[in-house]
Amino acid sequence: MSSFRIGLAQVNCTVGDLEGNTAKILHYIDRARAMQVDLLCFPEMTITGYPPEDLLLKPEFITGNLEKLDVIVRHSAAIALVVGFVDSRDGLYNAAAVAYDGELCGIYHKTCLPNYGVFDEKRYFQPGTKAPIFVINGVSIGVNICEDIWYPTGPASRQASAGAEVIVNISASPYHAGKRDFREQMLSHRASENTVILVYTNLVGGQDELVFDGGSMLLDERGEAIARAKQFEEDLLVVDLDIEEHRRPQGPRIIVSQEAHTEPRTPIPARSVEIHDRVGEIYAALVLGTRDYIHKNGFYRVLVALSGGVDSSLVAAIAVDALGPENVVGVSMPSRYSSEGSRTDARLLSENLGIEMRVIPIEEAMDSYLSILAGSFAGTQEDIAEENLQARIRGNILMALSNKFGWLVLTTGNKSEIACGYCTLYGDTAGGFAVIKDVPKTLVYELARHKNSSAAREIIPRRVIEKEPSAELRPGQRDVDSLPPYEVLDPILEAYIEEDKSLDQIVALGFDRKMVQRVISLVDRSEFKRRQSPPGIKITPRAFGKDRRFPITNRYRSS
C-alpha cells in the first residue's frame, strides 16, 4: 500500500484570459507543491476558459494557449499536473496535458464530444482515439475529459481494464438544478463498475449564460464519495489516497515517474463541505452567475428597476449578495398606474437591502410621447402600444443612467413571462444581464422565501411575496388577465419547453386543451423577443438561448 497525495484545483477561469488563467494556474501549482501534492488536476480547458466558442477559430488564440502551456509545464518542478488546453496537431483537440518536473509527458485527446444542448464541440474539435495510462509516482492513472466519463463504454472503462488504478476526469460541466446529485450518482456508477478511484475536477464560475458549479469530488473503488470540494467557489481539495494494490498496466502506458513518494508528509486535515439544498443551490448559482458576468465584463455597479414586485425584489437581493449593497442602485419609476403599495414596497425593500434608491416618475415623458404621437394615433383606442410605451420609457431611463454612470442594468423578467412573451421588448427586457430569465415564476417565490429564511429576517417584504402579480401598465391590471395562474402555467411550460411534449401529451397530463393551445401559441410566437433579450443564467435542463435554438420564422403548430 502506498500513499498518493492528489490535488483538485477547482479554479474560476475567464474565457480568453490566457494571461490571467495561466497566472492562476501557476499560483495553484505553488500552493499544491507547498502541500507536497503528487498530482494536481485542473479543469477542462483551464488555459482558455470554457467555452471559448469561435475564439477557437483564430489561429493566434490557439498558438497563445500553447505558449501558456509551455510556461505551465516549465513550472511543474517536483509535481505532476493534469491541465486542460487546446491541442492543434492535425486538427484541434480538447486536450489534457500531463506534465511532471518541467517536462510535458503526454497528451490525452477528449473522445466524446458533446454537440447538444449548450454544447458545440463538434464545431471545433476532432475526437481523440487513444486512452493511454500514465504511471505517476508509481500509480497507474487514466486521464479523460468531461463527457468521456458520462458513458459506461467510454475511455474510463478502457483505461480501467488496461490497468488504471485511478481515473482523473477534468470537466467543465455546466450547472442546472439538481445536477450535482445527478453527477455524483453517475460518477459513483463509473467508479464502482470499473473498481477505480475517480478524481473529478470541475470548473467553477460564470460564463455568459452558464454557471459552472464546481463541486469537484473524489470517489473510492466502491463508488463512495470520500471528499468533496465546495460548490460555487474556488477551492483546492487535497486528499491522501491509499492505493491498495498495484495493477500492472496492460495497454500502452507512459511512464511519468515510477517512484512512489516515501518521505513522511504533514497530514491533510479532514474537512467537510456543506451541500446546498435544492433552492439554496439555485440561489447560489444565480449569485455566482451574476457576480462573474458583472466583474468579468469590467463592471462594478448595477441598476435594478424596483417595481415593488417579487421579481425585481429577488433580483435586487441576488445583486446585493453578488456585489455588495454599495454596488446596487434601485430605481423606482412610478406611473399613474403604480399603486401606493408598490411604491412603499420598493422603498421598504431598498431599506432592507441597504441600497441607494432613486425615484424617477415617468408621467412627463409619457405625456410628451402621447403628444407627439397624437396625430398618428388619432382615432385609435388605447391598447398595447400605450402600455409598452410606459415600459420603454423605463427602459430608456435605466439605459440613460447606465450610459451616464457606467452601471450595468439588470433586467428582472422570469422564465414564465419570457416564455409567453409577457414582456416589452426594449422596455423591461432592456439591460445587460437577465438574472432570473431561466427561473419560472413559482420558483421565484421559493427563492424569495429562501432569501428571507436564510437571512432570518424579512428582507423581501412579505406583502411583496403575497400580493397578486401585476405589470401595472393599466388600471386594475393583473397577470391572470393575460396568463393562466402560474401554478398551472409553469408545469405546462416545463412540459413543452424542457420535455418537448406535444399539445396532446400535455392535455393528457390533465390540463385544459384551449389553455394549453394558447400557452404553446404564446411561446411559439414570442421567439423574436427572446432573440433580442439579454443573456441570463441557465438553471433548468433547457434554458432559452444556446440551449434551445428555435427559428423565428416557424409555421409549425403542435397538435
Place this chain on the structure above:
Amino acid sequence: MSSFRIGLAQVNCTVGDLEGNTAKILHYIDRARAMQVDLLCFPEMTITGYPPEDLLLKPEFITGNLEKLDVIVRHSAAIALVVGFVDSRDGLYNAAAVAYDGELCGIYHKTCLPNYGVFDEKRYFQPGTKAPIFVINGVSIGVNICEDIWYPTGPASRQASAGAEVIVNISASPYHAGKRDFREQMLSHRASENTVILVYTNLVGGQDELVFDGGSMLLDERGEAIARAKQFEEDLLVVDLDIEEHRRPQGPRIIVSQEAHTEPRTPIPARSVEIHDRVGEIYAALVLGTRDYIHKNGFYRVLVALSGGVDSSLVAAIAVDALGPENVVGVSMPSRYSSEGSRTDARLLSENLGIEMRVIPIEEAMDSYLSILAGSFAGTQEDIAEENLQARIRGNILMALSNKFGWLVLTTGNKSEIACGYCTLYGDTAGGFAVIKDVPKTLVYELARHKNSSAAREIIPRRVIEKEPSAELRPGQRDVDSLPPYEVLDPILEAYIEEDKSLDQIVALGFDRKMVQRVISLVDRSEFKRRQSPPGIKITPRAFGKDRRFPITNRYRSS
C-alpha cells in the same frame, strides 16, 4: 441513346409548415407530370423547410414530416421523385426519399453533415454510410444531399464508380456574395472528374438570417452547365437528357423502373436565365430575404426611419422592391441636430419611392427626459447618454407605431457600424429585421448606385450618396470623428471578422497599428449589442449571428 426528362423543382418552403410545403410539392408534381417528366427532384428537407433547428428535437414534428412523406409518395403516380425529408429509423437522418408510381423505393441518408458556419447538423443527425444506385426508367442514378457533393471523395465518386450515369444532388445551400459562381465551379469539377451528368436542385427563399438563392443547375459529363434555373425565385426547370451509354451498376442498386420512356413527348423549349452581376445579386438577395421574413412571419407592412442618410434610403428602396410602395411607411423624426438637408433628402426619397411619409419631431420627448433626469444628471457633462436618448426616443416611436398598427420595423444599421458598436441598443437597433446588417458601408454605396442605375433614374438622391456620413446626434457630428474612413475600416473588418487575421497580420497588410488595434477593440467590446440586435440577411462568408459565435465575456486581445 435514350431520352430522360428530368425536372428540378426549385421551391420556396417555409420552416415548420409541413402542410403548406406538402401542398406546394404536390402542385409541382402535378405540373411535372403534365410535362411527362421522368424524375422530379426537390431540394433538401423540402417537407420540413431548412433549417428547422430544434423543431427536430420534437418527436411529433418528425412524425408529422413522415406522414407528409406518405402523402407525397402516394401522389407519385407515373412519375419518379426525389424529395428531402427527415428520416427517423435508429436515430435522425437528413434524408432523400426516392418514390415512383405510389411506392417508396428507397431512402438515402446524407453522409457529410456540416457543423460549421451557420450549420449545426451534427446536433441533430447521424451520418449515413450507404450510397446506393437507383435505376429509374433504365437510367442509373446516384442520389446525395448538399454537403455530400462538396468533397471529391464524397458519395458522388463512390456512386459514379459504382456505375451512376446521373448524380442528383438536392441542396439547401445558403447564399453569400459570389457563392453561385463558386458553386458552379465546384459542381463542374465534380461532374467532370466523375464523368457524370450532375443535377443540382437548390432551395430558394429566405429563412431568418439565411437566403437560399436557388440557381439550380444541370451539368454534363464534361462539367459544362447545360441548363440553369432562376436565382432568387421559385422555378421548375425541365430538361431532356440524352443518356449516351448505359453503364452497368456495380454496387448495390435499387430497381425503381427498368424501362426507358419511349413515347414521343412535346419538346421542352430552350430557355436561358440571366445571371446577376455581383452587386445586382446581392441586391436581389436582400429583396428576397426581406420579403420572405416579412411575409412568412405574417406581416404585410413595414416602417423605416428615414434619416436622409444612405443606409435608411437603401433599406427603404429594398423594402419597396420586396413589398411594394403601398406597404412601406417612412418616418422622419428630426431633432435639433437634424440638418435641413437631411429632412429634405428624406422627403425627396419618399416621393421617389412613392411611399407614405410621416414626420414626428422628437424634441418634446427629449425635453421631458432631460427634465425628469435633471436630478440624476445634475453636475454631469452632456455625453453619450444624451445622444443615445435621442436614438432611443426614435426607437420608441417606431415601436409605438408598430404596436398600434401591426407594422414591422426594419432597422437600417450596416455591418461596419454594427461591427464597431457604432449604434444605439434599443435605439437605431430597435426593430424586427435588420435588412443590411451584413452589408459593409462601402457596399451600401455600391448598392445605392446600383438601385439608381437599374431604375435608370435617381431613386436615391445623389446628395444622399455623396454627402459625408453623420449620425446627427450632436452638432457637427461626423462618422469619421469616431471611426476610420469606411474605405479603410471595411478591409480591416473583413480581415478580422471574415478571415480571423490577427492584429499583426492586419498591420502587415499596410494599416496603421493604433487604428487596427482600436477597430479590433471596438469589435470585441460590442458583442453584447449584437447579441440583442434583430436578425438580418447574411450576404458575406461570415455574418454576425449563428455564423460567428462569440462569447460576450471574453478577455482575449489580439496581438
